[in-house]
Amino acid sequence: MNLSLTDQNMHNSSECCLEDDKPDVMLPCFRRNMYDEPLASYSSGSIISQLLRKTIHNKRALDESHFYLSSSTAADSGQEDQCSVSSKDSTVEAASPSGHVSTGASLEGEHPMTDHLQAKRARVENIIRVMAGSPNSRQHGDSERSDTDARDTREAREAYRENKRKQRLPQHQENSVGGPANRRPGSSSSDNCNTKDEECHKLKEQLHSMQRLLRQLQEKFLQVYNQEDPEQNDRDETEVAVEHDTMEESTEPRYVSTEDDFERKNSRMTAECKDRMKVVGYLVHQRESQNLQETLKHELSRAVNDCVDKVFKKVSSTGLDRSPQQHMCSSPEMQLSMGADRKSQQVGSTQEQPHAEEAAVKPRSLEYYERSEAQSPQDQTEALSLVVRKPAVTPMSSVTPTVKRPYPVHQTPFQFNYSTPLHDSQILEHLLKYGPHSNFAGLPCMPPSMDRTSPDSVDLPWDTIAMRSKVTSSHLGHHPRPSALGAVTVDNLCLPHVKIECGELQSMAERNPYIFFCLNINVNIQEGLTPSHLKKAKLMFFYTRYPSSNVLKTFFPDVKFNRCITSQLIKWFSNFREFYYIQMEKFARQAIVDGISDVKDMTVSRDSELFRALNMHYNKANDFHVPDRFLEVSEITLHEFYSAISAAKDSDPSWKKAIYKVICKLDSDVPDEFKTSSYL
DNA sequence: AATAGACCTG
DNA sequence: CAGGTCTATT
Numbered sequence: 001m002n003l004s005l006t007d008q009n010m011h012n013s014s015e016c017c018l019e020d021d022k023p024d025v026m027l028p029c030f031r032r033n034m035y036d037e038p039l040a041s042y043s044s045g046s047i048i049s050q051l052l053r054k055t056i057h058n059k060r061a062l063d064e065s066h067f068y069l070s071s072s073t074a075a076d077s078g079q080e081d082q083c084s085v086s087s088k089d090s091t092v093e094a095a096s097p098s099g100h101v102s103t104g105a106s107l108e109g110e111h112p113m114t115d116h117l118q119a120k121r122a123r124v125e126n127i128i129r130v131m132a133g134s135p136n137s138r139q140h141g142d143s144e145r146s147d148t149d150a151r152d153t154r155e156a157r158e159a160y161r162e163n164k165r166k167q168r169l170p171q172h173q174e175n176s177v178g179g180p181a182n183r184r185p186g187s188s189s190s191d192n193c194n195t196k197d198e199e200c201h202k203l204k205e206q207l208h209s210m211q212r213l214l215r216q217l218q219e220k221f222l223q224v225y226n227q228e229d230p231e232q233n234d235r236d237e238t239e240v241a242v243e244h245d246t247m248e249e250s251t252e253p254r255y256v257s258t259e260d261d262f263e264r265k266n267s268r269m270t271a272e273c274k275d276r277m278k279v280v281g282y283l284v285h286q287r288e289s290q291n292l293q294e295t296l297k298h299e300l301s302r303a304v305n306d307c308v309d310k311v312f313k314k315v316s317s318t319g320l321d322r323s324p325q326q327h328m329c330s331s332p333e334m335q336l337s338m339g340a341d342r343k344s345q346q347v348g349s350t351q352e353q354p355h356a357e358e359a360a361v362k363p364r365s366l367e368y369y370e371r372s373e374a375q376s377p378q379d380q381t382e383a384l385s386l387v388v389r390k391p392a393v394t395p396m397s398s399v400t401p402t403v404k405r406p407y408p409v410h411q412t413p414f415q416f417n418y419s420t421p422l423h424d425s426q427i428l429e430h431l432l433k434y435g436p437h438s439n440f441a442g443l444p445c446m447p448p449s450m451d452r453t454s455p456d457s458v459d460l461p462w463d464t465i466a467m468r469s470k471v472t473s474s475h476l477g478h479h480p481r482p483s484a485l486g487a488v489t490v491d492n493l494c495l496p497h498v499k500i501e502c503g504e505l506q507s508m509a510e511r512n513p514y515i516f517f518c519l520n521i522n523v524n525i526q527e528g529l530t531p532s533h534l535k536k537a538k539l540m541f542f543y544t545r546y547p548s549s550n551v552l553k554t555f556f557p558d559v560k561f562n563r564c565i566t567s568q569l570i571k572w573f574s575n576f577r578e579f580y581y582i583q584m585e586k587f588a589r590q591a592i593v594d595g596i597s598d599v600k601d602m603t604v605s606r607d608s609e610l611f612r613a614l615n616m617h618y619n620k621a622n623d624f625h626v627p628d629r630f631l632e633v634s635e636i637t638l639h640e641f642y643s644a645i646s647a648a649k650d651s652d653p654s655w656k657k658a659i660y661k662v663i664c665k666l667d668s669d670v671p672d673e674f675k676t677s678s679y680l
Numbered sequence: 681a682a683t684a685g686a687c688c689t690g
Numbered sequence: 691c692a693g694g695t696c697t698a699t700t
Contacts, residue, residue, distance in 0.1 A: 534691090568692090574685070575691060581686095654697095656686080 529559065529568055537569060538618040540674055541576045542630040544667040555674045576618065581641075581656065583613050584634070588641035599642055604635040633666045 533556060540547065540555060552569045553561050559569075587610045591602050604611055606626070614634065615626060640659045649655040 570684085571692070578686080654686090660686085 529556075529565060533559065533569075534572065536674065537572050538576065539624050540670050541573065541580075541618050542624075542626050543670045545573070545577055545580065545633075546664045546667055547573055547670075551670065555670055557675060579617055580614065580637070581659075583610060583617075584637045584641045585645075585656075588638055588645055591638075591642055592645055596642075599639045602635070602638055602642060604631050604638060606631065610634065610638065627668075629668050633663065636666065637663050 536556070544551065547555075549561075549566050549570065552566065556569065559565055588602075596602055606615075611626075611631065611634065615622065619626060637659070640662055644650060644655055644659060649658075
């Protein structure tokens with residue numbers, strides 16, 4: 001999003017999530033922070049200080065312009081908080097940093113800060129200074145740092161935890177997503193690849209640094225506010241606890257059946273996410289410092305994401321014209337897949353022998369990068385995600401064509417294979433020049449055979465997010481899980497037809513998978529409705545033609561229901577019925593044409609042509625024994641149509657409704673076996 | 681006005 | 691199958 005856009009659209013709630021289509025227009029504040037300032041290292045805290053200055057200035061500016069968050073908004077809590085984050089964030093961010101950066105410095109001198117803010121700023125800056133105290137030690141390799149950092153962060157969290165006695169904060173280890181992709185110099189097959197290796201590595205490390213910084217910052221903030229406002233803890237405790245419970249309840253079942261390491265890792269990520277969720281939830285309630293926090297987080301996130309995204313874009317734009325084979329890096333170590341544990345299993349095989357299972361895992365990152373030419377700046381607006389409001393972790397999954405595996409929890413193997421020299425990237429230059437060490441792994445790599453035909457919502461403009469978020473939040477009362485749109489909570493991967501509702505999130509994740517993982521942001525992407533679900537729905541149709549939404553919820557326990565999913569399922573059954581009635585009418589008319597005079601001469605058996613047509617539609621594989629009751633109902637339906645047509649009732653435009661009324665009463669209970677998510 | 685369902689279309 | 695429109699219902 002460029003500056004002018006920002007200024008012009010301060011009121012636009014979606015604006016914070018928008019990025020313009022001009023990849024080369026750098027966000028002024030970003031450029032300033034990331035590039036113009038020689039940021040000897042991110043760990044130096046200079047960027048943070050800058051941000052703090054900006055933030056504080058902003059807060060003041062907002063106060064002055066009465067553009068500040070209304071108290072009612074700020075007072076919102078609990079689920080509402082989670083659900084409406086996007087709008088709230090937008091409010092904050094729309095009025096924040098980017099637009100003020102240029103004037104920030106001068107204004108700061110003119111308008112003395114309040115003592116309070118000054119104190120706060122001083123404290124935070126001090127913290128950051130301390131944090132950045134040993135930047136170099138952190139910069140030298142993941143193995144070294146993870147010990148210290150993990151301990152630091154854990155301690156911070158422990159401290160926080162003690163203030164929230166009631167919370168069960170699962171222990172977990174720090175996930176360093178990029179960790180596994182350790183570079184092995186020399187393993188590449190060519191010099192070119194060696195160079196790329198190094199650059200790759202540098203970028204990666206840089207990302208880690210930023211990641212760590214952000215994490216630490218969050219936790220330090222936490223400490224500060226704990227000391228400063230201890231009673232607030234108690235106040236928020238209940239809210240947070242509620243959040244926690246809600247999340248617990250909705251997320252845990254999903255992992256029951258998972259078995260491999262990756263799943264366990266994700267469980268831990270869930271834990272961590274919950275943890276952070278609480279942290280953030282707590283922070284959010286600090287009305288006083290909300291702007292500060294939001295702005296800081298936003299800016300940090302943006303900076304990181306922007307940085308990463310642009311590099312990716314640059315890299316990919318030069319790399320995509322290569323042949324698929326060239327996308328593959330000769331050294332598996334260079335491949336960054338989302339899960340370390342998973343990597344070795346998926347890398348390679350996915351690309352070289354994409355059969356059913358691998359094909360099911362459908363990375364969309366290529367599409368993303370193909371599009372990124374035009375859209376890339378949008379892709380990182382998700383920076384917000386850094387705020388990590390969403391605790392629940394579900395492996396990213398995509399709608400898959402797999403039918404064999406009933407309800408697969410697919411991990412999208414977003415693999416980023418190094419494949420492009422990073423020579424001409426301005427961003428890279430900056431990174432390499434100013435960054436402590438650039439490091440990056442670079443390109444999405446996809447099996448050529450991957451199904452990329454499925455329409456998705458990647459093209460959705462970001463403004464639809466805000467639009468949709470309102471819709472969603474109005475229904476969140478029924479939602480089992482708080483949804484933080486602004487925090488990049490991807491509720492569901494919806495099938496294309498519901499993309500208006502939730503496609504943005506899907507595409508967000510699809511377009512920016514690497515960001516999510518690198519930043520250790522866990523996107524809760526519940527699988528959408530899969531072909532397996534469709535198949536199951538069709539079989540259920542043999543029992544119920546008019547399932548209630550409650551029934552649907554009962555029988556699709558592995559589906560996180562939200563508005564789009566529900567309507568999609570309902571639509572499915574609507575389509576089923578349509579086909580069913582069409583067949584009925586068709587065969588009834590045929591019977592009349594055939595001169596059948598008595599309905600009793602019309603029966604529906606398993607040999608019937610009608611049944612075969614129906615069976616072919618709902619039970620194509622013919623691996624399901626259609627209940628007799630369905631034959632009965634079909635026969636009744638056929639008779640109804642026959643009678644109505646015979647009586648010339650079909651002259652009435654709504655003559656079918658009477659039939660529908662009859663048929664809808666013939667629903668029977670769906671067997672309990674269907675309740676098992678792994679039924680198929 | 682919102683919703684659900686049928687209907688039509690691609 | 692999904693998207694849209696139309697209509698009836700609340």
